[in-house]
Amino acid sequence: MKLLRMKPGHGEIVLAEGDVEVPEQERQLIEAFRRQLDAGMWAAVPTQAPGGRREAELVKSFSEVPRDAERVIFFPRAAGGAPAAKR
Amino acid sequence: MALSLGTAALVLVALLWELSRPTRQLARTRLRELWRLRSSAEQPAAYDPGRERRAEQRARELLRSCVSEHDWAMYRDLGFLCVAGALRGERARAHAPAHAREPGAAGADGEEPAYAYLIYPHKPIVAYVPATGELLNEYCVAFPDHTRPYGSARLPDSDDVLAKWMALSADERRLVGEANMHLPGRQVDPDRVRRDLARLARWEREQRERRVRPARDLLDAHDSTSVRAA
Numbered sequence: 001m002k003l004l005r006m007k008p009g010h011g012e013i014v015l016a017e018g019d020v021e022v023p024e025q026e027r028q029l030i031e032a033f034r035r036q037l038d039a040g041m042w043a044a045v046p047t048q049a050p051g052g053r054r055e056a057e058l059v060k061s062f063s064e065v066p067r068d069a070e071r072v073i074f075f076p077r078a079a080g081g082a083p084a085a086k087r
Numbered sequence: 088m089a090l091s092l093g094t095a096a097l098v099l100v101a102l103l104w105e106l107s108r109p110t111r112q113l114a115r116t117r118l119r120e121l122w123r124l125r126s127s128a129e130q131p132a133a134y135d136p137g138r139e140r141r142a143e144q145r146a147r148e149l150l151r152s153c154v155s156e157h158d159w160a161m162y163r164d165l166g167f168l169c170v171a172g173a174l175r176g177e178r179a180r181a182h183a184p185a186h187a188r189e190p191g192a193a194g195a196d197g198e199e200p201a202y203a204y205l206i207y208p209h210k211p212i213v214a215y216v217p218a219t220g221e222l223l224n225e226y227c228v229a230f231p232d233h234t235r236p237y238g239s240a241r242l243p244d245s246d247d248v249l250a251k252w253m254a255l256s257a258d259e260r261r262l263v264g265e266a267n268m269h270l271p272g273r274q275v276d277p278d279r280v281r282r283d284l285a286r287l288a289r290w291e292r293e294q295r296e297r298r299v300r301p302a303r304d305l306l307d308a309h310d311s312t313s314v315r316a317a
Contacts, residue, residue, distance in 0.1 A: 004149070006230075006246040009138055009237030011145025039234075044253040046153040054155045056253035058261070073149070075242070075250040076230040080267040 001065075003032050005041065005074040012073070020067055033062045033072065041074040138237070146245035153249060157294070162245075165286055167207045168252055171200035172214065174259050205283065206251045208244035211274050212266070220284050222271035226263060 003015040016032035018025030036043065037060070044056045045065055059065050065072055151159045154168070162168050202223060205213040211225040230250045231240040242250065254262040271277050 006146070006149075006232075006242050006250065007142075007236055008232050008239050008241050008243070009135075009142050011142040011243055011246065012149050042250075042254070044257055046253070052155075054153065054158070054256075056153070056257045058254070058257040073153075073249075073253065075246070075253070076232045076240075078228050078250075078254060078262055078265040079231055080228060080265055 001029060001069060002071050003029060003036070003074065004071055005036065006076070015074070030062045033065075036074045037061075040077055042077050044073050044075070045069045046071060046073065134238075139243070143243045143245060146243035146249070150245045150249045150252075154252060158252075160294070161287070161290065162248065165283070165290060167205050167283060168248055169287060170204045170206060170252060170255050172202040172204060172259065173200075174263070204255060205280065206248050206255070207275070208247045209241065211269070212251060212255070213271065213275055213280050215280070215284065220281065222277055222280055225269045225271055225273050225275060226266035227269060227274065228262060228266035 001020055002017045004012040005015050007013050015036065016029050018029050020026045020029065033043070043059050043065075045059055047055050047057055047066070047069075049055055057064075057066075059072070150162065154162070158168055199217050201216070202214055203217050204226075205215065207213070209229075211227040213225055214223040215221060216223065228251065230242055230247060232242065233240060241247070251262070271280070
């Protein structure tokens with residue numbers, strides 16, 4: 001599993017990578033996951049429905065992440081109000 | 088008496104002023120140095136078009152790996168994504184026009200959703216009715232990264248689109264709740280949206296034709312072979 005974070009001026013960065021079946025690596029993943037949530041990030045897991053439809057799932061704790069998920073993507077939480085657009 | 092005391096006081100002040108001169112100079116130098124360090128730390132990293140381009144390239148790859156092939160092609164060709172609305176209940180009924188609220192109106196499971204969203208990079212999400220092209224609302228939402236790693240809180244364009252897509256796909260109600268809702272035309276030009284909807288319809292038609300063409304060619308080839316054999 002990879003924990004990725006979207007970053008301005010960079011694109012995504014890999015925060016942590018490991019096998020959830022290996023306790024030590026899972027602990028590191030959980031710690032990195034918590035740090036991001038503490039920093040106010042939202043976490044999403046891209047998924048594929050049985051019909052092939054692509055979706056995403058927002059998760060609030062590491063236990064909600066499917067064990068077979070390949071990636072968890074962190075991004076800044078939504079804030080209402082975009083800057084005024086120039087037409 | 089008063090005159091002599093006053094004079095003594097003045098001399099004392101002058102003496103102290105002179106004695107403290109080195110200390111004051113040192114303090115002034117330190118303050119200047121601190122100010123310089125603080126200014127340089129606050130100064131945003133210089134804009135680097137190469138870095139921004141590479142960031143956008145990475146973001147596009149990430150978006151491509153998360154959405155379907157059809158959605159990726161749409162974004163690549165048109166510059167926006169179209170996502171079917173899936174909200175049910177009061178909120179959806181409140182937002183959708185009367186004909187979309189009628190029982191039996193197509194929903195997320197049907198061929199055509201009752202309403203859908205257009206996701207633009209760094210612009211509000213626009214809700215509309217696919218059946219009529221009627222614009223419903225603008226949802227102003229942003230994903231500012233306050234750590235400003237390179238002096239800007241803005242995600243690359245494709246990351247912004249992906250963040251909106253993930254949030255809408257995962258929890259439409261939550262994203263809509265976080266956004267500021269406005270009537271159409273507040274930030275996105277309605278004429279532009281209508282043009283985009285026309286482009287989208289044309290693009291969808293072309294995609295359908297592209298999918299149908301190989302099958303038709305195969306049938307034609309089969310027919311001509313049969314005729315020749317007869």
